[in-house]
Structure formats: C-alpha cells, structure tokens
Amino acid sequence: MATPIAVAGAGIAGLCTALLLARQGYDVELIDRDTPAPDDLAEIQEWSRPGTPQAQHPHVYLGLFRKLLRENLPDVHGDLLANGIEELPFNGGLPEAEQDLVMMAARRTTLEWALHRALRKEHQVRYRPGVTIRDVEVADGRVRGLRTSEGVEEYSLVIDATGARSKLAAHFRRIEAEAECGKVYNTRFYRLREGVVQPPLRHGSVTVVDGLGYGAALFCHDLGIFSIDIGRLPEDETLKGLRDPDAFERVVALLEPFRPWVGPEHCTPISEVVPMAGLRNVLYTLSDDAPAGYFPVGDTVCVTDPTFGRGMALGLAQAVQLVHTLTEATGDRASLNLHTTAAAVDLCRPWYDDVVVQDRARTSLWRAAVAGERWQDLLPGMPPNPFLMIDAEALDPELGLIGRRYVSMLSGTLDDEDVHRRIAALPASPAADQAAAHAPTYPDVVAALRS
Numbered sequence: 212m213a214t215p216i217a218v219a220g221a222g223i224a225g226l227c228t229a230l231l232l233a234r235q236g237y238d239v240e241l242i243d244r245d246t247p248a249p250d251d252l253a254e255i256q257e258w259s260r261p262g263t264p265q266a267q268h269p270h271v272y273l274g275l276f277r278k279l280l281r282e283n284l285p286d287v288h289g290d291l292l293a294n295g296i297e298e299l300p301f302n303g304g305l306p307e308a309e310q311d312l313v314m315m316a317a318r319r320t321t322l323e324w325a326l327h328r329a330l331r332k333e334h335q336v337r338y339r340p341g342v343t344i345r346d347v348e349v350a351d352g353r354v355r356g357l358r359t360s361e362g363v364e365e366y367s368l369v370i371d372a373t374g375a376r377s378k379l380a381a382h383f384r385r386i387e388a389e390a391e392c393g394k395v396y397n398t399r400f401y402r403l404r405e406g407v408v409q410p411p412l413r414h415g416s417v418t419v420v421d422g423l424g425y426g427a428a429l430f431c432h433d434l435g436i437f438s439i440d441i442g443r444l445p446e447d448e449t450l451k452g453l454r455d456p457d458a459f460e461r462v463v464a465l466l467e468p469f470r471p472w473v474g475p476e477h478c479t480p481i482s483e484v485v486p487m488a489g490l491r492n493v494l495y496t497l498s499d500d501a502p503a504g505y506f507p508v509g510d511t512v513c514v515t516d517p518t519f520g521r522g523m524a525l526g527l528a529q530a531v532q533l534v535h536t537l538t539e540a541t542g543d544r545a546s547l548n549l550h551t552t553a554a555a556v557d558l559c560r561p562w563y564d565d566v567v568v569q570d571r572a573r574t575s576l577w578r579a580a581v582a583g584e585r586w587q588d589l590l591p592g593m594p595p596n597p598f599l600m601i602d603a604e605a606l607d608p609e610l611g612l613i614g615r616r617y618v619s620m621l622s623g624t625l626d627d628e629d630v631h632r633r634i635a636a637l638p639a640s641p642a643a644d645q646a647a648a649h650a651p652t653y654p655d656v657v658a659a660l661r662s
C-alpha cells in the first residue's frame with residue numbers, strides 16, 4: 212500500500228493543500244505542532260497559535276484570495292458566509308466594475324477554523340496536532356520520512372508548509388532574492404460594544420491612513436472584532452513607544468477616519484499592543500541537491516511584506532498549482548519537485564518584485580519625512596501609490612479602478628505608461644500630494660505619542 216503524503220504544517224497553505232489533495236483521492240497526514248482549532252467560532256480569539264505569530268496581526272482577504280477560494284474550495288467560502296463572515300465591496304460604488312472587487316472580513320484564525328471544519332469531513336486526512344517535526348529523513352537523494360517528536364515515520368512525499376521560518380527547509384532551499392520590508396507592525400484587537408452599528412470603511416474591509424514616516428490601517432474582522440495596525444520604520448526609536456497601550460491609543464485618537472470605531476463608547480480593547488519586527492521579503496528556490504519528494508509550498512517559497520496582504524492568496528494559488536501537477540502526473544511524482552518549485556517561484560516572482568519596488572519607495576519617503584528632509588524631491592521615478600489613485604477617482608474613475616484591481620491582486624504592477632499618463636493628467640496630481648491630505652504629519656504623531 213502506498214504511504215500517505217505528509218503535509219508538514221497546518222497553516223493556510225498546509226490546510227488548503229491537505230484539503231485539495233484529499234479531494235483528489237490521496238491519503239494525507241497533516242502534522243502541526245500547535246493545538247487544534249476550537250469547535251466553536253466564539254472561542255477562536257482564545258486559540259493559542261505560537262506556530263503562527265502573525266495570527267496576532269490583522270489579515271485582509273483580497274479579491275484574488277476570495278476568487279481562488281470560491282473556485283477551488285467553494286464549501287469553505289460558503290461555510291464562512293453561513294457563519295456570519297461579511298463580504299464588503301471594494302468596487303468604488305460601481306457594481307458592474309468587477310465581480311471580484313470584494314474583500315472578506317475575518318480574522319486569520321477564522322479562516323483556519325473553517326478549513327479545519329472542512330477537513331474533518333475528509334476521511335482520507337489524518338490530522339495530527341501537537342506533533343513537532345524535527346527533520347526530513349533522506350537516503351539516496353530521496354525523501355524517506357520525517358523525524359518528529361513521536362519518532363521516525365515513513366513518507367515518500369513531504370509537502371513543507373511550515374511557513375516563513377521553516378526549519379525543515381534549511382538544508383533544501385536557497386535564497387533567490389531578498390529585501391527588507393522596512394516596517395515594524397504594532398497591532399491591537401478590539402470588540403465593538405453591544406449595540407454599536409459597524410461604521411463604514413474606506414477601502415473594502417479596511418480603512419487606510421497613508422502617512423509619511425508612519426502608516427496606519429483599521430481592519431474589520433468577524434463577530435464585531437476589528438484591529439488597528441500602526442507601522443513604523445525599524446530604526447525609529449521614537450515610535451517604538453507605540454508598544455505602550457496608552458501611547459498607542461493617543462495616536463489612534465488622532466486618526467480621524469478611525470474615530471467612529473474607537474474610544475470607550477464604541478469598543479473595548481481585547482489584546483495588548485503586539486509588535487512584529489524583522490520582516491523581510493524573501494523568494495526561495497530549491498537547492499540543487501534537494502531530495503526528490505520534498506515539495507515546499509506557501510511562505511516556505513515566498514514571503515512578501517504584509518502591508519500588501521498577498522501571502523494567503525499566494526499560498527492558496529501555489530497549493531492549487533501543486534495539487535494539479537501531482538494529480539495530472541503519471542510515473543515518479545517525487546521527482547517533480549524541481550518542476551513544481553520552479554512553477555511556484557514563477558507564480559510568486561512578479562508579486563515579490565512589485566512589493567520590493569513599493570517597499571523601497573515607501574521606506575525612502577518615510578526616512579526623509581522622519582529626518583525632516585524634502586521627501587518631495589524623491590517623488591520622480593517612484594511607483595504610483597494605489598491608495599492615492601483611489602483618492603483621485605472622482606477626477607479619473609478609471610485610475611481609481613486600476614488602483615482597486617491592483618490592491619486586490621486582480622492585476623499586477625502599477626508601473627505602466629497609461630497609469631503614469633493618467634496621474635500626470637490630473638488637475639491636482641496626487642503624486643504631488645503624496646502625504647494623503649487626511650493623514651496627520653509625522654511630528655503630529657510624535658507629539659500625540661509623547662503627550
């Protein structure tokens with residue numbers, strides 16, 4: 212009897228891969244070191260996920276992710292909606308614009324909860340929580356199994372979905388490209404008070420305040436829960452003070468678009484302020500001596516700055532592609548890993564390259580603003596800012612739509628001639644007004660933090 216396929220890691224990519232494989236008739240063992248998701252969605256906020264520290268930060272569900280979910284796992288999408296997850300239009304009030312310009316509003320753990328519910332119905336999946344994988348067992352250039360906290364177990368195909376910090380991948384992958392994100396996140400979660408009607412949002416499930424020297428966003432999730440994230444430069448010792456909840460709240464109070472949500476009359480904080488530092492954009496590929504049978508997927512292949520919310524869509528897209536290739540193949544599937552990893556890298560590379568260009572631009576503008584230098588001199592040659600394009604849509608609706616499609620991952624780069632021409636043709640160019648009109652200045656933020 213053939214050994215089951217081991218899926219290492221039950222995060223977004225691992226859960227999706229395990230489900231898709233089971234539905235193609237494969238026997239799967241899904242192994243994760245964390246505890247299982249609770250049965251009741253009402254208990255999900257207390258679910259401890261040390262294996263995914265990013266679960267303590269907001270996740271936005273972009274149009275592409277929702278489209279891939281509806282196409283490939285429609286029951287999971289349906290279950291989320293049946294459990295009260297909202298879909299918020301991001302089409303600028305033009306319903307005919309594009310049916311995929313929609314965002315889902317949920318916590319990251321809520322999606323994992325729905326994926327676990329679907330998995331429980333798949334008898335071909337054996338889910339093994341609380342098991343730590345220590346290494347991949349290799350002999351004669353082929354995967355032979357996994358060494359876990361429970362012993363050595365035999366597998367000939369291992370799908371590594373253990374994420375950005377994968378220890379398993381250390382011997383088998385090399386860095387293809389790498390760049391700093393240039394941002395440290397500070398996040399706090401809140402619950403709307405009973406009877407408070409959910410206030411409107413500017414950008415689908417999110418309201419972005421695109422400052423200079425800092426940036427903030429409010430994310431609407433499920434069951435009345437929302438979160439606020441404030442980003443700063445890694446070297447900015449002053450804004451490090453955002454970790455203090457009182458200082459964080461003083462800065463939040465300064466952000467006018469967040470006011471209908473915040474303050475004791477509207478909400479209660481349900482978390483501390485949680486920082487996340489050390490973020491890098493990284494694209495990996497397999498090293499030449501990687502064993503046959505070892506298949507990386509998700510963040511194990513590509514990590515992009517969370518500012519753009521692309522990780523889950525890239526993870527699901529990779530899972531779909533990988534399972535399709537394994538299913539279509541005849542013969543020795545283990546030796547397909549070089550091919551499937553190269554295909555995953557090709558899929559991710561344009562998104563990776565684009566994020567790096569955007570990160571470089573934002574980081575240099577922020578550094579100039581924090582140093583009190585003329586950031587305006589840096590604008591020529593910078594990529595367009597999609598949120599400023601959306602702000603300008605009253606003047607050029609097509610420009611706004613291009614921005615919305617780009618943010619949703621329904622189209623790629625913005626750095627094209629038509630976009631530059633349209634921006635240049637605007638009566639008051641948003642490029643010249645890069646510090647979005649409604650964002651407080653960096654000195655205002657510092658003053659609020661210290662007051």
Ligand SMILES: Cc1cc2nc3c(=O)[nH]c(=O)nc-3n(C[C@H](O)[C@H](O)[C@H](O)COP(=O)(O)OP(=O)(O)OC[C@H]3O[C@@H](n4cnc5c(N)ncnc54)[C@H](O)[C@@H]3O)c2cc1C
Binds near residue numbers: 224243261374
């Ligand atoms: C701050 C932040 C915010 C983000 N916001 C967004 C967003 O808004 N939208 C978006 O699309 N993406 C976002 N992302 C990216 C997104 O979280 C990732 O792209 C996504 O989680 C990748 O899924 P994955 O399955 O590859 O890895 P993960 O989700 O990280 O899952 C890895 C799994 O492997 C398990 N594991 C690890 N090592 C072992 C081991 N040795 N043994 C057993 N189990 C192990 C872990 O417990 C975990 O369950 C964000 C990321 C960060 C850091």
